[in-house]
Amino acid sequence: MKNIRYPNGKPAYQPEKISVKNRGIQTEKLVNEANEFYLNSGRAVIHKKPTPVQIVTVDYPKRSAARIKEAYFKTPSTTDYNGVYNERYIDFDVKETQSTTSFPLRNIHPHQINHLAAVHAQGGDAFILVAFARLERFYLLPYAVLSKFVFRSKTGRKSMTLEEFETHAYAIALGFQPTLNYLDTYDAWKKS
Amino acid sequence: MKNIRYPNGKPAYQPEKISVKNRGIQTEKLVNEANEFYLNSGRAVIHKKPTPVQIVTVDYPKRSAARIKEAYFKTPSTTDYNGVYNERYIDFDVKETQSTTSFPLRNIHPHQINHLAAVHAQGGDAFILVAFARLERFYLLPYAVLSKFVFRSKTGRKSMTLEEFETHAYAIALGFQPTLNYLDTYDAWKKS
Numbered sequence: 001m002k003n004i005r006y007p008n009g010k011p012a013y014q015p016e017k018i019s020v021k022n023r024g025i026q027t028e029k030l031v032n033e034a035n036e037f038y039l040n041s042g043r044a045v046i047h048k049k050p051t052p053v054q055i056v057t058v059d060y061p062k063r064s065a066a067r068i069k070e071a072y073f074k075t076p077s078t079t080d081y082n083g084v085y086n087e088r089y090i091d092f093d094v095k096e097t098q099s100t101t102s103f104p105l106r107n108i109h110p111h112q113i114n115h116l117a118a119v120h121a122q123g124g125d126a127f128i129l130v131a132f133a134r135l136e137r138f139y140l141l142p143y144a145v146l147s148k149f150v151f152r153s154k155t156g157r158k159s160m161t162l163e164e165f166e167t168h169a170y171a172i173a174l175g176f177q178p179t180l181n182y183l184d185t186y187d188a189w190k191k192s
Numbered sequence: 193m194k195n196i197r198y199p200n201g202k203p204a205y206q207p208e209k210i211s212v213k214n215r216g217i218q219t220e221k222l223v224n225e226a227n228e229f230y231l232n233s234g235r236a237v238i239h240k241k242p243t244p245v246q247i248v249t250v251d252y253p254k255r256s257a258a259r260i261k262e263a264y265f266k267t268p269s270t271t272d273y274n275g276v277y278n279e280r281y282i283d284f285d286v287k288e289t290q291s292t293t294s295f296p297l298r299n300i301h302p303h304q305i306n307h308l309a310a311v312h313a314q315g316g317d318a319f320i321l322v323a324f325a326r327l328e329r330f331y332l333l334p335y336a337v338l339s340k341f342v343f344r345s346k347t348g349r350k351s352m353t354l355e356e357f358e359t360h361a362y363a364i365a366l367g368f369q370p371t372l373n374y375l376d377t378y379d380a381w382k383k384s
Contacts, residue, residue, distance in 0.1 A: 045310045050244035068263040084281035087315030123279030
């Protein structure tokens with residue numbers, strides 16, 4: 001990218017430094033905002049699951065809230081988001097890449113693939129939301145499509161190109177209220 | 193109960209002392225066991241959500257796992273269990289009472305009622321699993337029935353009697369593999 005100087009000294013969109021751990025956290029904010037809007041408007045009931053934590057020590061002080069003094073992060077066994085929309089079970093995870101050309105499939109953990117496969121087999125709607133953060137482009141990628149590229153990655157290319165997203169995924173147009181209206185994209189997918 | 197002496201010095205079923213905080217924890221074990229069985233046998237994908245925790249301080253020691261040093265329990269905004277079974281969205285909470293005659297409706301928090309109502313409105317299958325622990329009796333109570341008794345509690349009786357469960361809820365028979373085969377009871381409800 002060119003080193004352009006902006007009036008306030010910052011480019012219009014400056015993604016925060018995102019560690020491997022926090023990958024997807026910016027896009028998650030947009031998804032959470034959309035979910036809140038969907039919940040309040042009665043369109044859907046979709047929530048982010050809490051971060052799984054292994055609690056080791058808890059203090060119970062008198063007259064105040066229990067305080068967790070020692071705990072560790074656990075590996076989640078599912079995706080982060082699920083819920084119900086229009087009688088359908090919805091299940092997905094949010095992924096973000098800083099690449100402008102491709103999405104590395106190692107961003108998706110094996111337990112997440114297994115979970116999406118199990119949901120798909122049970123007749124639920126499984127997918128991932130992928131953000132090309134620097135391009136501000138967002139896609140809904142159904143599990144059935146994702147699984148083909150995961151299969152390819154076992155012997156071939158370890159990532160999906162932006163062109164492959166343009167061809168095989170559903171682009172999410174940015175809008176107003178909510179910004180990331182991914183259920184409109186979901187509707188387009190289900191009608192296709 | 194009579195004070196009978198058993199061969200090993202314990203009665204056959206001895207519920208652990210359960211504080212208000214841990215209400216339902218014994219029955220949750222049976223539900224988790226059932227869910228694991230359903231997942232492994234491909235019958236359903238239903239998980240317990242992690243306990244929501246507000247993380248305040250985290251230590252990142254070199255060469256070992258991140259350690260949470262200060263955190264607090266948060267009030268959950270949903271029920272504890274959800275998932276997909278036979279193309280249907282399933283959503284429920286587990287409640288346990290030590291009473292042998294009635295189930296106090298204050299065991300269900302307002303945010304849980306609201307969540308079940310929202311799920312029901314969206315066409316998902318919302319219910320609660322209620323255990324009369326001392327009687328070893330378990331019931332599936334659909335939200336549509338529960339809501340009537342919650343409505344009654346605003347002006348009348350604040351609990352549901354065991355007889356009302358026998359009449360209006362679906363009894364879960366205890367079995368083998370899994371012990372609490374609540375999806376068979378769910379099937380009976382959906383067929384009724």
